[in-house]
Amino acid sequence: MDRKKKLGQFIEACRHSGLKITPQRVAVxxxxxxxxxxxTxxxxxxxxxKKYPFVSLATVYRTVETLEELGLIRKVAYWGSSVRYDANTSDHHHLICVQCGAIRDVEFCLDWTPPTNIQGYRVHKYSLHIYGVCPVCQAKEN
Amino acid sequence: MDRKKKLGQFIEACRHSGLKITPQRVAVxxxxxxxxxxxTxxxxxxxxxKKYPFVSLATVYRTVETLEELGLIRKVAYWGSSVRYDANTSDHHHLICVQCGAIRDVEFCLDWTPPTNIQGYRVHKYSLHIYGVCPVCQAKEN
DNA sequence: AACCAATCTGCTAATGATTTTCAATATAGA
DNA sequence: TCTATATTGAAAATCATTAGCAGATTGGTT
Known part of the structure; x- marks a missing residue:
């Protein structure tokens, strides 16, 4: 579906920035x-x-950084100790499990827009973090 | 003001949990x-x-963990590489500078309450993260 | 189809944040 | 004051992430 389109945009963005299109980058x-x-x-x-057994962890780190610079993915503010990434760069919110750290997109929008200036901060955007217990962890509670 | 009260609650919580009241813990x-x-x-x-020149970084790490377990402070979901802590455990929101990482409390409330169940998650609470550029970093832009 | 310059990759070592280990010390209750 | 137990400081260990470098790939040229 639009995975194809997104990959196309990625190829395009690489060309535009003089970045090479390597199998590792595409795979990531x-x-x-x-x-x-x-x-993470x-x-x-x-x-x-699984696809490229010789890939190096360092390459994955470098690639996510590159993808972030291209604006194709985002870091997600997180709970645990490792950074998590999100290929959905449109405005949306997150549901975070306080037990296991699972993060899901929230499927509704909050129709609220923050003022462009709050306490002297020049506001860019916001995100809502909703904390709770995910279905999997609830099942484990019994 | 109520700093005294909060300290009293802390002493109380320590006693209740069999934790010793040490100068380092109080200072943190x-x-x-x-x-x-x-x-951080x-x-x-x-x-x-400044007060206890011989305190060890490890002790501070241990103490914030203890305080968090006692429910007296919270980790703040963060942007940079180090965890940040907040002694304000009531519901409130954060203003985060995308340049320097400074985090401030937002002084208004959003009068919105999330459903108690979202996509199967049992919801506890939420927080709003507003990203922008803080006054200090704006001044540096000139 | 082979060439070349520049970019990438994999490996390994380095860094930064946080946690653990352990012997010595401080706290709280008797 | 005495003692059992929790806590501390210092140093080593661990985990996530980044940097350095030599060899391999990519993409534009012949």
Whole structure:
């Protein structure tokens, strides 16, 4: 579906910035396009390794940084100790499990727009973090 | 003002949990009660060192963990590489500078209450993260 | 189809933040 | 004051992330 389109945009963005299109880069971005759970770099690495067993963790770190600079992915403010990434760069909110750290997109919008100036800060954007217990962790409680 | 009261609650909580009341613990909590900028552990350490030059960074790490377990302080979901702590455990929102990472409390409330169940998550609470450029960084732009 | 310059990659070592280990010390209750 | 137990400081260990470098790939040229 629009995964194809997104990959096309990525190729385009690389060309535009003089970046080379390597299988590793494509693979990293594909993993991010596929997953809904806001994976860590380690998660992405494990996924990419299935296809390219020789890929290096350092390359995955470098690639997510590149993708972020291209504006194709975002860091997600997180709970645990590792950074998580999100290929959905449109405005949306997150649902965070306080037990296991799972992060999902919230499927509704809050129709609220912040003032452009709050307490002297020049405001860019906002995001809502909703904390709770995910269905999987609830099941474990019994 | 109610810093006294909060310290009293802390003493009480320690007694209740069989934790000893040490000058280091009190000092760490006092720093957190005083500061409005959601300091990192390193920040707290530097502040505590003024009073107790021999304090160890490890002790500060241990103490913030203890305080968090007691429910007296909270980790703040963060942007940069170090965890930041907040002695304000009531519901409130944060204003984050995307340049320098400064975090301030937002002085207004959003009168919105999330549903108690969202996409299967049992919702506890939420917080709003507003990103922008703080006055100090704006001044540096000139 | 082979060439070349520039960019990338994988490996390894370095860094920064946080946690653990452990012997010595301080606290709280008897 | 005495003692059991929790806590501390200092140093080593761990985890996530970044940097350095030599060899391999990419993409534009012949």
């Amino acid at each position: 971005y594909e993993v991010l396009l596929t997953r809904e759970d806001h994976p 770099v380690e998660d992405i690495y494990n996924e990419v390794k | 909590y006092e720093v957190l009660l005083t500061r409005e900028d959601h300091p 552990v390193e920040d707290i350490y530097n502040e505590v060192k």
